[in-house]
Amino acid sequence: MEKRILLLIGVLFISFCLIGAYIYNAPQQTEKEPDGRIGVVVSILPQAEFAEKVGGDKVWVTVMVPPGASPHTHEPTYSQLREVSKAKMYAKVGSGIEFELAWADKIISVNKEMPVVDCSLGIELIRGGHEHEETGHEHEEEHEHEGADPHIWLSPGNAKIMVENIYMGLVQTDPANQEYYAGNKEKYLQELDELDGEITHALSKEKNIKILVYHPAWAYFAKEYGLEQISIENEGKEPTPQGIASVIKQAKENNITVIFASPQFSTRSAEVIAKEIGGKVILINSLEKNYLENMRKVAEAFAKV
Numbered sequence: 001m002e003k004r005i006l007l008l009i010g011v012l013f014i015s016f017c018l019i020g021a022y023i024y025n026a027p028q029q030t031e032k033e034p035d036g037r038i039g040v041v042v043s044i045l046p047q048a049e050f051a052e053k054v055g056g057d058k059v060w061v062t063v064m065v066p067p068g069a070s071p072h073t074h075e076p077t078y079s080q081l082r083e084v085s086k087a088k089m090y091a092k093v094g095s096g097i098e099f100e101l102a103w104a105d106k107i108i109s110v111n112k113e114m115p116v117v118d119c120s121l122g123i124e125l126i127r128g129g130h131e132h133e134e135t136g137h138e139h140e141e142e143h144e145h146e147g148a149d150p151h152i153w154l155s156p157g158n159a160k161i162m163v164e165n166i167y168m169g170l171v172q173t174d175p176a177n178q179e180y181y182a183g184n185k186e187k188y189l190q191e192l193d194e195l196d197g198e199i200t201h202a203l204s205k206e207k208n209i210k211i212l213v214y215h216p217a218w219a220y221f222a223k224e225y226g227l228e229q230i231s232i233e234n235e236g237k238e239p240t241p242q243g244i245a246s247v248i249k250q251a252k253e254n255n256i257t258v259i260f261a262s263p264q265f266s267t268r269s270a271e272v273i274a275k276e277i278g279g280k281v282i283l284i285n286s287l288e289k290n291y292l293e294n295m296r297k298v299a300e301a302f303a304k305v
């Protein structure tokens, strides 16, 4: 009798182990494979758009900061890191955005063979003014970017350079398809040129436009099209009462009645200021995937101010 119970327990134990081992391994086996496509990891959604435009149906893009999340605070998930482990290339923004300062080393450590493309190569960074919070990081390369405005992708001119950098990374990773990537790249660069022309046209009539934004993401855009950016938030922190008072004063002096806020951030202080100056809050997204359409929308909104 006891022998049979022991045997039963033994059989059950082995069964549980087998089921456990199966469940543990199953996700890796059944996960949808990139069906021969090149796994490309990027940090933010506009980069995903760039990588897909250049890579077409030859790439499989994983974006680390998903829709609605902020690249200033997001942390990678386990399933994202598993995608990273299968990727053939990582295109980082490279301008010192907090997500990368905090997580690039971890991402790279998950897949040490994976080449890392720095999308900011060749882009002149704007320093001072807008500083993002420091995070403990030891990378020498990233120290150069300390204090730089990380929002480089928000100017079509910079976007073109980022697209070139992604293209070069893809060619290095997958030289057999160079012609295909080059064709896609040229087509998209042309679209970015058209966008640039449209924005220049939309904003040219109104010179000296001052835009009041909650999160100071638009310095590169402002520089390219001759606007002036006034921001409510600074250094990633909610404004102080004095800060709010100063913004209200500037807004009144410049007859500003529109405050541009981002969906990724709280609009509370923007609403407070809007009420004070008798203006309104308009949401603009600095992280929309559909880059061309979004930038057109933003330019239109700025032009209406």
Ligand SMILES: [Zn+2]
Pocket: 072, 151, 215, 216, 217
């Ligand atoms: Zn930002």
